[in-house]
Amino acid sequence: MTALGFLYPGHFAEDDYPRIEQLLGSDVRVELVHTGIEEDAHQIRTLRETNSAERLAASVEGLRLSGAEAVVWASTSGSFVHGWDGAQEQVHALARAAGMPASSTSFAFVHAVGEIGARRVAVGATYPDDVTGLFTGFLRAGDVEVVAAHSAGIPTPAEVAAWGAPEILALARAADTAEAEAVLLPDTALHTASHLATLEEDLGKPVLTANQVTVWEALRLTDRRVNAPGLGTLFTREPIVQV
Known part of the structure; x- marks a missing residue:
């Protein structure tokens, strides 16, 4: 049994994680600990205040006790706002x-783009333009070419969490271009675990979403690769460890 640990800010799309655990269909356990947030807002100042080292450190004890082998800070904007x-x-x-390997969702996106062999990507962000610009800058610092970026300008994660398949698909379509070899949806407040197959079928290319890449990153940190087609192209590579 491989136990994966996640620190998730607030309560928005955390139910994606048990759903992903179910879709993995293997001996993988997902452990989620919630961290507090100062304010429900997609604002650079707020995002920087939400993820202080002290706040994150105070949240890891429960993960250690659960037997987690790696931890990922499950907040894209809570990491890329600090720059590379x-x-x-x-x-x-x-x-x-x-006391274990760690990463964040922002780095997970960079690693996942490399995993699927994409060179050029499009970004469909729920954030305002200034926050989206910080994410695309982070990707470029990780040698990912961003050919298009769309900002929906949604002011709060709570509003994003209420989106269903139609809104998520519209966001992905608005971002996509013929040049892009993959589309990235970076907000961990989006419920995407149940829609990955639909998104990829509609766009005809890989789609990487925040909670999906976060779990994949934790598996990568533990040297696990699990084949789970329901979780999109990212999870259809040959597993390193047979399960």
Whole structure:
């Protein structure tokens, strides 16, 4: 049994995680700990305040007790708002506090783009333009070419969490271009675990979503690869460890 640990800010789309655990269909256990948020807002100031090293460190004890083998900070905007170097410092501090390998959703996107072999991507963000710009800058710092970016300008994660398949599909379509080899939907407040197959079928290309890549990143940290077609192209590689 492989236990994966996640620190998730607030209560928005956390039910994606048990759904992903079910779709993995293997001996993988997902452990989720909620961290507090200062304010429900897609604002740079708020996002930087939500994820202090002290707040994250205070949340890891429950994951250690659960037997988690790796931890991922399940907040894209809560990591990329610090820039590449700041996000690296954040996960290094988290690894020290947790005593286990650590990463964040922002780095998960960069690693996942490499995993599927994409060179050019489009971004469909729920965020305002300024926050989306920080994410695309983070991707470029990770040598990911961003050919298009669409910002929906939704002010709060709570509003995003209420979206269903039609709104999520509209966001992906608005972002997509013929040049893009994959489409990225970066908000962990989006419920996407049940819609990945539909998204990829509609766009005809890989779609990477925040909670999906977050779980994949935790598996990567534990040297696990699980074949789970229901979770999209990212999860259809040959597993390193047969399950």
